[in-house]
Amino acid sequence: MIPAILDLASLKALYAGGLSPLDLVEEVIARRKASDDPAIFITQTPDDDLRAAANALVANAPQPNSLPLWGIPFAVKDNIDVAGLPTTAACPAFAYSPDRDATVVARLKAAGALVIGKTNLDQFATGLNGTRSPYGAPRSVFNKDYVSGGSSSGSAVTVASGLASFSLGTDTAGSGRVPAAFNNLVGIKPTPGLVPNVGVVPACRSVDVVTVFAATVGDGVAIRKIMDGLDTADPYSRKAVPAALPASSLRIGVLDGAEREFFGNAAVEALYDAAIERAKSLGATIVPFDYAPFRQAAELLYNGPWVAERLAAVKDFIATNADDFDPTVRKIIEGAGAYDAVDAFEGQYKLGHLRQKALAEWEKLDILMLPTSPTTYTVDAMLADPIVKNSHFGRYTNFANLFGYAAIAVPGGFGTDGLPSGVTLFGPSFSDDALAPFADAMHRAAASGMGKDKAVSLPEASKVAEPDDGLVTIMVVGAHLTGMPLNHELTGPGGKLVKTCRTAGEYRLYVLPNTTPPKPGLIREPGFEGKGLEVEVWKVTPQAFGRFVQNIPAPLGIGKVMLDDGSQVSGFLCEPYAVKGAQEVTELGGWRAYIASRKG
Structure with missing residues (x-):
């Protein structure tokens, strides 16, 4: 029986037992048709094309699980190119037809994965809430009144609702993490430069990252590793030099005092406190730290000259098609006109000073653990106050790429309101693999299931092994x-x-x-x-x-x-x-x- 959530371990076991990729494709097609959220996709891979891709896979690689992602269905945020499907960035007038896959998509296809469609997003990846799209607002899989999180809204919902095993998002300010928290998923945000951005419509090119939404940390890391690797066509692509973390007794930085801001959401605050207790039970040492320099850096992303980089990405298009923009997105991008080159350099200087202050905090820490989002809102509440409430979602996310950190968002349980929340673990540049064992342990300790299936146990086969420390x-x-x-x-x-x-x-x-x-x-x-x-x-x-x-x-x-x-x-x-x-x-x-x- 095909499970509600299509995690990698379960599908690989089914394939080993005789299920064919075409069987799974038929199930995915049926689930797409039965979905009660019409805003998930912008473009679906046509049914017959999906069947043809499954048949081609079996013809070229007939042995089950002979490729790392043999027959694994995935969805792609619609600012990432997939040959044969239009790229819109949630703006119909901007749409174009790419003749080749983005580097990350090509690598995943070569590993045997099957694209099921292009997903909805906050237009031009500008937002953290999922309502800024002419294609509608995907909803939380747990309460249709609530936002799904953005900008990678549709990508998260595809995995959480059981339509895909994993999906690709992008993350400039938190878009690969906030939707994970709102849909009980894992969000893998690589170190900037680890995963190439060739074939991705930029938001802020210097800090954009392609991310993975997955059911488990083990799934997400395995997928990310397939996407990794230098691509010289990307000016920000880097060769990784892995950073280590202590194998045990991690010193984990947590919020303290006035920096604990949940905008009145007691349920999320309680879940954060519960996550701290879980970290203690896993052997971590809890260390309160000063979040102020991180918060001040986060504020630069939308209230500083980096917003001009969003204009740089679409300057020619907005000059002729301003009326085709979502009103809130247009307001943000046109606000870039208030900044000049001097502001850009002064912003860099300020960020440098804040980085030094943040490094001083790191002297007493190994990793940070923060609420992925301090609160959530209904769609109606977000539409009534779209900029201020969106900014609340980014309070503990916006700094990560400016400082070059790795991050993994994991589920943190469900509040008294029935909605999920989560925490994000942050580590130094290229600590991506080192973060994974503790992130996986935190997810398992939360016992919150995967996606919409709150009761299911995480597969033992997807468990992330601790690094061999000789102990x-x-x-x-x-x-x-x-x-x-x-x-x-x-x-x-x-x-x-x-x-x-x-x-x-x-x-x-x-x-x-x-x-x-x-x-x-x-x-x-x-x-x-x-x-x-x-x-x-x-x-x-x-x-x-x-x-x-x-x-x-x-x-x-x-x-x-x-x-x-x-x-x-x-x-x-x-x-x-x-x-x-x-x-x-x-x-x-x-x-x-x-x-x-x-x-x-």
Whole structure:
């Protein structure tokens, strides 16, 4: 059965089991016809052309999954060229017919992916809300009264509604991230220059980035890697020099004090606080930082000379076709006339000073974690105040490309209003791959599903592996927990806390008699349906692990323990004979709770 959300792992498994790309294409065609949002696409790949593409793929590469994206359907924002389909940038008078694919599209097609259509956007990629298009306003898949986010509006909705496995957007000010948050998706925003922009209608050419909307971080990173690579036809294309991040104990910068602005949206603020707690549980160190220089840089993108770069992209067209522009887009672009060359240089100088202040904050941080958007609005509210409310969406996004950062937006759960929110993780230039494992862990910990399917579990096959840091993972359940008497045996040799989590439900916990300090016995009982027990996962050097294991007294030992996310880790287990007649404390949920109950 084809799942509601077309993630890569599920489709590859179905293809391995006998599903054909033509079968999937027929499903996509049926879903397009059944869609209740008429504003998603500007141009759909005709049904017969889509069938022909699937048949051609099988003829040229008959073995299932023989190409990285064999038979994977994707959609393309309509400011990115696809040969055979018009490019409009959501302005009919601007439309042209490209004779070749954009570099990124060509690379994805060569990997076996199938284009299902061109998606709607805020005209000329100017906006973060999705209402600035003559083709209509795509809506949030969770509430049709609300905006989908922009400018890559239709691209996000195609993935969130199950029409495509992934889609391409562009991101100048946050357009590859805000729609992800509003539709419970992952948004991959590469470091500027990592993915080439050849064949993309520019918004601000010097800071534009092609992005990926996907169901999981693993999917998005795999797709981005196919698009990566120097293209000398793009003056801003760069050869990547990957940047590393600590494998554990990340120092994560979060908002504090007056810089926490949610424009009255308590639901989003609560979800941000919940994300901070999840980051702590994953072993991160939370560090409040001064967002002011980042915010001031963000304000330059629309309230500074960079708006003149938007005029540079369309100056000849707007000179003859001003009446064909969306009124709000026209107002923004024509506002560029207030800036001259002196302003442009002064803006660069100001950005440079702000960059230095931001670098000072980075001295105490490894990554930033910010709300992807501090709030959301209905379509009617956005249309009533289109510039001010749009600016609210960009409060925590606009700085990223000006400073050259990598970013990954991940779902952050659903508020009391039933709407999704998300957080974005930012890292230094070319930390794109290094950001991915923690971003994936945050998405999985949020347990918010994928797209419109809030209940589905993320496939284990799409999990992003931690980089090999040469350390050994060990799970502790009792006296070695943080703050407990034997924790020094982990911290002394430099052990690092990875995360706090729970075991699977089939484990019981007992108090071992006659142990000093008191120790628990963890026993696996197949068929027992408990709620899991709180444990910690640490990393230590192989030498420390060896000494640690050697000193473990009987009846304890090290074995494989199943965690509640389905993964397995080496950890403390007890021989069953030792707990006969011992006090069981499973119902308390963990050793820490048991110790607290004794003190009470």
